[in-house]
Amino acid sequence: MFSKIDEAMQRYVDDEILPGVSYQILKGSEIVHAGQVGYADIESKTPLQDDAIFRIASNTKLMTSVVLMMLYERGSFDLNDPLANYLPEFTDMLVLPKDAARIEDATPAANPILIRHLLSHSAGLSYGFVEPDSIIDQAYNAASLGGLAGIDTDLETYTHALARLPLAFEPGSGWRYSVATDVCARLVEVLSGQKFDVCLAKMLLEPLGLIDTGFFVPEDKISRLTTLYTPVHPFEPMKSGLTVAPMFGERASTQKPKFLSGGGGLVSTLPDYSRFIQMIINDGHWGGRQYLLPETLKLMRENQLAEGVVVNFPFWPMPGTVFGLGFALKEKPSEAESALAVNEYHWGGLMGTHSWIAPQADIAALCFTQRFPGFWHPYSHEFKRLVYEAAEIGF
Structure with a gap:
């Protein structure tokens, strides 16, 4: 057969x-x-x-x-919790308008990143290689934060650097394959009090x-x-x-x-x-x-x-x-x-x-x-x- x-x-x-x-x-x-x-x-x-x-x-x-959802079952967070409640570096994020010509065109995001956005790649984060010619992916690669960048830092340092970049779209309004699951790993560290x-x-x-x-x-x-x-x-x-x-x-x-x-x-x-x-x-x-x-x-x-x-x-x-x-x-x-x-x-x-x-x-x-x-x-x-x-x- x-x-x-x-x-x-x-x-x-x-x-x-x-x-x-x-x-x-x-x-x-x-x-x-x-x-x-x-x-x-x-x-x-x-x-x-x-x-x-x-x-x-x-x-x-x-x-x-x-593992993150196992912590969810323990009551460690709610899916609709803003990510910034646990990772404050993601407070007051910026977002790129659709007509942005450069990274400096970013404006304040109207909505916060929720934890459910991370798990569904709808947070507005990116990866650096999905559309390498895009403004957002060029910014990721310039900051050595892309998925193929050979990152040599811990998760805490990484998420702080990541949060300084704008989002590709308003949280929850689109889908983009991204480093969101690396942010989930850092969230696991904060919620559990242990290294990932x-x-x-x-x-x-x-x-x-x-x-x-x-x-x-x-x-x-x-x-x-x-x-x-x-x-x-x-x-x-x-x-x-x-x-x-x-x-x-x-x-x-x-x-x-x-x-x-x-x-x-x-x-x-x-x-x-x-x-x-x-x-x-x-x-x-x-x-x-x-x-x-x-x-x-x-x-x-x-x-x-x-x-x-x-x-x-x-x-x-x-x-x-x-x-x-x-x-x-x-x-x-x-x-x-x-x-x-x-x-x-x-x-x-x-x-x-x-x-x-x-x-x-x-x-x-x-x-x-x-x-x-x-x-x-x-x-x-x-x-x-x-x-x-x-x-x-x-x-």
Whole structure:
């Protein structure tokens, strides 16, 4: 039943489009199929194993969002609380008018950033690479605050610097992929009184048994870290040819980074991340412990965007997609997508790690590779299409 999926993933490796792929398919919260093809390192011909460690980039965001919502359940904050109640540096923010010609054209924002805005990327923050020629992203990059800037400071220092930049739009009035989840990580620190990595480990990673997930790779596990590759032809995603990514060619640091990015800093394995996804599928319960209440997860799967606002990337079309609290939500599948995809919730990482849950079909799937850029690469679309085709037949 799953042979088409196995063959397709192997083809991407054979055609030198991907170094290797590790994947799982779930029915309910039970793993019904898993596979690994290709290499963890092409040059040494090291086979990809099921315990391979991946840089999961923006898949980190789901874990950060879950921990923040665990604090929400404890009564630490309300979703409609102004962010400035907890991070006063975000008081009296400025916003860029639509006709702004320069960063100095910013005017006082009429509304405060609410915590629900952070979780839904509707706060007006940006990322530095979404529209690199825009005034706002140029400002982020000039201040070394963008998502690819190699930030070397702690979260507190980062948020203070970030708050000095204007917003791209009035909070709650639009959607823009952003560093908002890094701000969520700082909010976790303030609410918990702990450093973000400590709180994440105590509340989620350790009790869930995610032994290979963290902000750095210990020396005794470095041999399991996959090499990150970039395409020789970056604008032709289906053309053969890979080379070690120059930005990340060195093995990941064995020391904890200064910047504990809640938006993209974690490494993990497919089995670790799969257990996290299984907990979510299982209404927040796993191993005799309730991490989130079912009603909280339901709230996270509800659209938080203003009327008429949808998820929109200039270079990654995502039709029929809105955003909840940490999750992208598929409201209306396109004609090219399975009808079973309605209400699917998901996210992925820039280096090629993807996960999604489809309640209509009672299935979920994960596919991990290490290609930069790898978010929304055709391999993930084909993998998803083939999984849905198998689900339509029945498994």
